[in-house]
Amino acid sequence: MDPGRRPGSRSRMPNRIARRPEGGKMTKNRGPEFRQGDWVESVNALGKGLGDDGRSMISLDPNVVMAAAVENTGLSDFGDDDWFVEPLYALCKALELTLLGRVMARHEVQLLLQNRLRIEDTLKKNPHILDEPIENPIFVCGLGRSGTTVLHELLSEDPAHRVPQLWEMRHSVPPPETATYGSDARIGVADREIALLDKIDLDFSTMHINAGDKPNECIFLFGLQFLGDFFLGQYNVPSFIMATATKDLTPVYAYHKKVLQLLQWKHPGERWVLKCPAHLARLDFLFKVYPDARIVVTHRDPLRVMSSMSNLTTHLKAMRSEVPNAEGDMWAAAFGEKMLLDEYMALRDKLTDKADQIIDLRYQDLMKDALSTVRTIYTHWGLPFSDETQQRVRAYIDSHPQGQHGRHKYSFDDTGFDLAEERTKFAAYQERFDVPSEV
Incomplete structure (x- = not known):
């Protein structure tokens, strides 16, 4: 694919929230409180001094970014599948950022493009990678804060399971190898990349x-593939949502599988265990690519987690933009939860032939007895739950008490919504999956 195939453009949006003061002090603006590192305001002031928030310094023109990825890698083939092109251009057009946000976005977009170039080059040189079998993968999904992360990590304790780590998804080439998997230098690279977030937002x-x-x-x-999910939680880009809202996502899952095949080529496991909340509303596309997939869905009171997810989203956006909209993020969280759960219920009614491949678990049961909850999964699909795996799961539970990294405080009261009205919206979901109310 030609990296210069379309011109890029950007739109200007007015600032709606004033910047926070220096010194890591706390302010409150239509939602969550922020404590930013002292240096953040100083960096962004450089962009303000130019009068364009750094647009003339850091280009997000997709043609420019694609050309830079080509130059950096010495590769030019992004693959035959050009599904990613339209959302890439839509994203770059929608981004409205501070100077620091532009640096972060440019890094993220260019890194994805460079990774894609290297993946395509590796597959071209080693076409047999696409013969790698992906059998009976387990997908964990559910609303944010419903226990998906802890369940994913508990399942990762089984030595038979292949679980993707951050470093190999961000820097996939050369493909990871078993001998160096735990000591690969790219682990440190990924650590340093994400450490910036804690330096920007102190909480x-x-x-x-x-x-x-x-x-x-x-x-x-x-x-x-520049699917919206990856960016919507980090950037204030409402116009970007429609770029993929109605598209057939089968190519996205097909590319997802290609990358898994590459990652397991030299570091295989018995089965993949994957996690992403968005799978919840896309099981039809997922099953097209992974017909023997096994789905684990965690369930929790949507009203309990609503403010937590909107708070997290607003914090992520505030790292990059001067136009975070806490009120809008709250409404988006409420709408998004309702849409995800309604779509999941509709898909369960539609995918009756896949009923045995889906198991529903309650957050309360996971928190009360994690070991028994994990055992339920193994029993449901007749998987061996070895003594070693049980010991490792127990060790994980003992070493990961709730709140060990501090408490993320959130409450339904923060939403400003009417409790009875919102409860009515989710009544059918809670009744169907026996989800207890927590607020």
């Missing part, structure tokens, strides 16, 4: 813990 670690060698969401693989 971010209480909301989200990450590390280069930590099991992570396969949403990073969606980023290679």
Whole structure:
């Protein structure tokens, strides 16, 4: 694909929220409080001094970014599948950022493009990689804060399971190898990349813990196709939503599978265990590519987690933009939860032939007895739950008490919504999956 195939453009949006003061002081603006590193305002002031927030310094023209990726890698083939092109251009047009935000966005977009170039080059030189079998993968999905992360990490304790780590999804080539998997230099590279977030937002670690060698969401693989999910939680880009809202996502899952085949080529496992909340509403596309997939869905009171997810989203956007909209993020979280759960219920009614491949679990049961909940999954599909795996799961539980990294405080009261009205919206979901109310 030609990296210069379309011109890029950007739109200007007015600032709606004033910047926070220096010194890591706390202010409150239509939602969550922020404590930013003292240096952030100083960096962004450089862009303000130019009068364009750094647009003339850091280009996000997709043609420019694609050309830079080509120059950096010495490669030029982004693959025969050009599904990613339209959302890439839509994203770059929608971004409205501070100077620091532009640096972060440019890095993210260019890194994805460079990774894609290297993946395509590796597959071209080693076409047999696409013969790698992906059998009975397990996908964990559910609303944010419903236990998907802890369940994913508990399942990763089984030595038979292949779980994608952050570093290998961000820097996939050369493909990881078993002999050096735990010591690969790219782990440190990924650690340093994500460490910036904690330096920008001083409270971010209480909301989200990450590390280069930590099991992570396969949403990073969606980023290679520039699917909206990967960016919507980090950037204030409402116009970008429609770029992929009605598209057939089968090519996205097909590319997802290609990358898994590459990652397991020299470091295989018995089965993949993957996690991403967005799978919840896309099981039809997922099953087209992974017909023997096994789906684990976690369930929790949507009203309990609503403010937590909107708070996290607003923090992520505030790192990059001067136009975060806490009120809008709250409405988006409420709408998004309702849409995801309604679509999941509709898909369950539609995919009756896949009923045995889906298991529903409650957050309360996972928190009360994680070992028994994990055992339920193994029993449901007749998988061996070895003594070694049980010991490793127990060790994980003992070493990961809730709140060990600080508490992310959130409450339904923060939403400003009417409790009875919102409860009515989710009544059918809670009744169907026996989800207890927590507020």
